[in-house]
Amino acid sequence: MNVKVMGWILTLAVGVNAQHVPNQYEDGSADAYTDYEGNAVVPRIEERNGKRYYYWPHWDAWKNGKMQVQGERTQHPDAQWWPHAGLGLFICWGMPSVFEPNGEGWAGRWTQAKEDAGKFYPQAELWASTKGWNPEHYDPEKWMEAARKAGFQYSVLTLKHHGGYAMWDSDYSVYGVRQEMGGRDLVAPWVKACRNNGIKVGFYYSGMDWYFERDFMDFSMQAGTHVNWKGEKVKSLPKRPPSFKLAYDEFNQNSVKEVIEKFDPDLWWGDGGHGATADQIREWRPGIVCNNRGEGGDHATAEMFRMAQPQYVKNPVVANGWWWEENSIIQQGSWHYDKHLGEEVYPADRVLLELARCRCMGGNFLANIGPRPDGRMQDDAYRLFAEMAEWMETNSNSVFGINGGGPWPEKCNVPITCNDRTWYFHARKQDATKADPVVLQDCETKPVSVILMRTGDGISFEYKNNVLTFSIPEKLKARNVTDVVKVEFGNDFDPEPYRFRHW
Template sequence: MKHLPLLLLLISCAFSPAAMPQVVPDQTEDGSAEAYQNPATGEAITPTIEVRDDGKSYYTWPHWNKWTNGKMHVENPRTTHPDAQWWPDAGLGLFLCWGLPSAFEPNGEGWSGIWSQDREDRGAFYPQSEIWAAAEGWNPTDYDPEKWMAAAAKAGFQYSVITTKHHGGYAMWDSDHALIGVRQFMNGRDLLAPWTEACRNHGIKVGFYYSGMDWYFERDYKSFSYDPQWPVNYKGEHVKSLPKRPPSFSKAYEEYNAAQVKEIMERFEPDIWWGDGGHGMHADDIRALKPGIVLNNRGLGGGDHATAEGFHMAHPQFVKKPVVANGWWWEVNAIIQGGSWHYDKNHGERIYDSDVVLMHLAKARCMGGNLLANIGPRPDGRMQEQAYRLFDDMAEWMKTNRDSVFGINGGGPWPERCNVPITCRDAVWYFHATAKQATAEDPIVLQDAAEPVSVKLMRTGEELEYTYANNVLKFSIPDDTKAGHVTDVVVVDFGKDFDTTPYLFKHW
């Protein structure tokens, strides 16, 4: 999921020429706090804004490659197909990065096979051949996607995206075309089919992550190094040079990916295609296979929505303008567990606190976006106990607070005029507060506010005391009434004469 060095992408099928990346030495970019400040000075890095001929504005972070910047861009008009219009109101998706990297015991990191001096110095570099060797012993005997998705549905997840093939090339379905995957190492056991069935059993839209890069396919020609001056082969050996790709390589690569995409589309008929490092096929060709599909923006031909990666990239200063102002759908895909995207035995058992996840959901919904929250299940197929703790807390929260994130049609002025995110259904506003907010010491404050008709705690329906003076609305929740471990929601009704126009979403 990290940004992509130049040597990773030499195929015509994955990217348009304008999207080809540049080499960037800092590997902590996407979504991490370090990506937004100069590590030497501590000063914030401010992106430039380019206004293009289409009249839309596009951010460019000077230290990011074009591919990383492109995650926040929607280059082409989004789909108008009626079967795809469910997406912006869905709000909450479950990202499941599960595959061969999960079974790589040292750290579960699919990018460990890409060399850098820093990674070698930290003992975090492993030859790509060692990661592929993990396929020999991987057998998820406790895989129970029905249990996963039943719990996810109760927690409020409306869609889910699972890994079909990550960059290493391991295919999670019984493919006629893959060079490495379940056919070669699990006697053809299809890991996608039972998961797809479980999603549909519980009313969850089916999404597939697919990597347009396939390092196994190009292993003999690809440098597994971040440094273009120091090639590394897939065995982890530094070499002077690598064999040149034959003239037929690009076409063979394109046909290989296209065959896999077509196979997945025809076999499983997904609702979402989540390309990474390319869609594997041009967007127009994917739509020809299923016209009503939703595509992300990470492949040739573009897609329907921006993909902010990590909560820092989804900060209001980067999303409200220009993403929302441009009228684009958008989604934040972010890790909500310890470690990286796939399971890491050293950190992966830790799942974020329920209050934290619900607040990130509220922030995304406040700005008219979706949260695609990533959990990497264990290699044996079990979901972490902490994940079920989260799902149970969310399920209980949804019983009384669901309407604050689903069925909304606008977002309030956060953080410009309020200290907590607000979602709106016309003149009814929902204020979301962490366990430590909305207290007497730290009340919810809305500046330039209209006078409310009522202020109520959503969970119980009880009236809350508030003050309204000089167009400032303040209120808090009594300590003995706060939920404690999940997000509190306060419902404020501003009445039938309230002007809702400035707050209604215009990009849905």
């Protein structure tokens, strides 16, 4: 890893760029898009080499980089599955899941606001929480069988979050299952379960390791205050010795290579760096897909619903020809399990509509659920999976096998996915009603048919002055899942303008 990349990783780790503490929201929440007074912040646009890049002035370089792809993506034939996969299951499970106060991996990073709110905990307490961790009910086969039926095509598991706990039995780890769980490998059974269910294997790996650099790292995220890993405010911290960078690089690169050789993943999902360069990773595993959060990568990673809004995605991300993916929490609490909130998983209607929005813009949806520390997935997660599985039986063609997206939100009030002259309109339970019908402006030709996919019933529609309007009768609405209406156009309709150019 070069000096420049390691520099920005360490900069993030020590909190140098955290001057604007109230807006340092890494989760893409609403506050990340406003100034201190709550006014919307308009990003500036820079043009370089024929591509456009958004920059939010109050975001650091790291966060702005989530929506940017540097360099050219892989052309390896084994990697071209990715934009067609559509739906991934993010599984954040590890040391933060065990930390009972809140399950938050950033709880040990100090700010005055966190301390005042009672949400700061010394990092030492998070590390101590893994003593005696025993996920006695861990059953990844059950997880992934349910995920397969729900339509998930790939999955990403946390190998190691920023706190440094290695979930696989590693020869190089300094903190993880080898040291704390007698070498019990939590990754291998999950990989086997994915393979058994035909699900592509992806790994989340943090290029930052707060445990490895704990003696030198500032755990404060607020300028002017220094905090050590014990949670103590100190005047200064020891300087990293000249040998530190070389040791850190070797540790990361050895860990990454070990995992790739042991598990042969399809997808590398770095965060705070890949741990090695994308070029190195591709040498070790040709055909792998890498995200954009390290040196090199193949796709942008919009974080949470807000960052994946069409005004941020369509131009410049899609217009630049980039693959992209939204990664979002679909449970209450944080990315990892929070025992106070994490039992509640989002309604299927909300999850499926977000999938449709992503697919409408040619992106993937990587939906995150953090399992309980004992290894069980929440009951409510299985409720969601079952509802999604039922939806997939009649509606899967609206998100898989497509090749384009309709003009949402510019000319239609619901997201549209396309397969040539077949268009799929996705409506929540409050959409496509008599009072609030689906309206498509500038519709070039009259449809041949309009059908509710779940039931096969024909839907009445109006086509007048190039405006298509229809609603779903109340008695036919699904209510708990997103309804999909299939609209077929005849041979006089030109699908070319709506086909994806970035796949």
